[in-house]
Amino acid sequence: xxxxxxxxxxxxxxxxxxxxxxxxxxxxxxxxxxxxxxxxxxxxxxxxxxxxxxxxxxxxxxxxxxxxxxxxx
Amino acid sequence: xxxxxxxxxxxxxxxxxxxxxxxxxxxxxxxxxxxxxxxxxxxxxxxxxxxxxxxxxxxxxxxxxxxxxxxxxxxxxxxxxxxxxxxxxxxxxxxxxxxxxxxxxxxxxxxxxxxxxxxxxxxxxxxxxxxxxxxxxxxxxxxxxxxxxxxxxxxxxxxxxxxxxxxxxxxxxxxxxxxxxxxxxxxxxxxxxxxxxxxxxxxxxxxxxxxxxxxxxxxxxx
Numbered sequence: 001x002x003x004x005x006x007x008x009x010x011x012x013x014x015x016x017x018x019x020x021x022x023x024x025x026x027x028x029x030x031x032x033x034x035x036x037x038x039x040x041x042x043x044x045x046x047x048x049x050x051x052x053x054x055x056x057x058x059x060x061x062x063x064x065x066x067x068x069x070x071x072x073x
Numbered sequence: 074x075x076x077x078x079x080x081x082x083x084x085x086x087x088x089x090x091x092x093x094x095x096x097x098x099x100x101x102x103x104x105x106x107x108x109x110x111x112x113x114x115x116x117x118x119x120x121x122x123x124x125x126x127x128x129x130x131x132x133x134x135x136x137x138x139x140x141x142x143x144x145x146x147x148x149x150x151x152x153x154x155x156x157x158x159x160x161x162x163x164x165x166x167x168x169x170x171x172x173x174x175x176x177x178x179x180x181x182x183x184x185x186x187x188x189x190x191x192x193x194x195x196x197x198x199x200x201x202x203x204x205x206x207x208x209x210x211x212x213x214x215x216x217x218x219x220x221x222x223x224x225x226x227x228x229x230x231x232x233x234x235x236x237x238x239x240x241x242x243x244x245x246x247x248x249x250x251x252x253x254x255x256x257x258x259x260x261x262x263x264x265x266x267x268x269x270x271x272x273x274x275x276x277x278x279x280x281x282x283x284x285x286x287x288x289x290x291x292x293x294x295x
Binding site: 003008047059061062065066 | 233243
């Protein structure tokens with residue numbers, strides 16, 4: 001399964017802001033504001049959710065890798 | 074004893090020491106585990122111990138009065154943190170936070186001092202480690218003073234690039250910004266600029282270095 005943004009439920013204040021701005025439709029908030037990732041494949045890692053979260057409760061970490069060229073195999 | 078002798082001997086502080094010495098040191102070493110986001114050390118708190126990362130990665134940072142964060146280093150397995158205040162006395166100079174699930178080993182300040190008194194050959198390793206820490210700080214000051222933001226991002230990518238085996242820490246754009254002393258938005262712009270230059274390619278949650286030579290040139294490193 002694809003990696004997903006990490007939600008820290010201890011920090012999340014259930015404001016629902018991340019779900020409201022999620023352009024990919026990967027995040028949803030229930031009526032109490034509790035956020036879940038429901039559509040893993042839709043997440044394009046735009047990191048908007050991380051950017052808008054006022055509580056630092058959601059993070060989108062990047063892996064940094066060096067591309068292996070075919071002649072290096 | 075919680076630490077393995079293999080691990081202790083891989084720590085630069087204890088490199089080249091004999092088995093019996095490592096065993097004696099191992100008796101003082103304790104283990105601590107933490108989850109992502111957990112604070113292992115608070116800046117300004119009394120210094121209790123020197124720590125070594127066994128697994129995972131730890132972010133060492135300071136926070137300004139207005140909440141701005143400057144990351145000093147990301148500590149990876151085998152490396153240490155909280156070195157300076159352990160030897161100089163006083164309080165923790167920086168905070169330390171787990172970047173994911175981490176296991177660290179620690180040795181109390183008083184125990185470390187006793188071990189160094191008993192095994193003076195350790196002192197040479199201590200000097201080497203502290204010298205390297207000074208070099209890293211000089212490099213950080215140089216980057217912040219003289220290198221433009223895109224160059225700093227390029228240099229940071231080179232320093233934290235792995236071969237995709239999952240051993241390297243993953244970094245958010247906020248963490249990258251805090252490492253190179255800029256705003257998160259500037260990191261985003263710099264990544265786009267590096268992508269336009271053909272040095273990297275961003276694929277979802279992966280930043281792929283596609284042209285190492287070009288990235289080195291943009292970073293201003295040989």
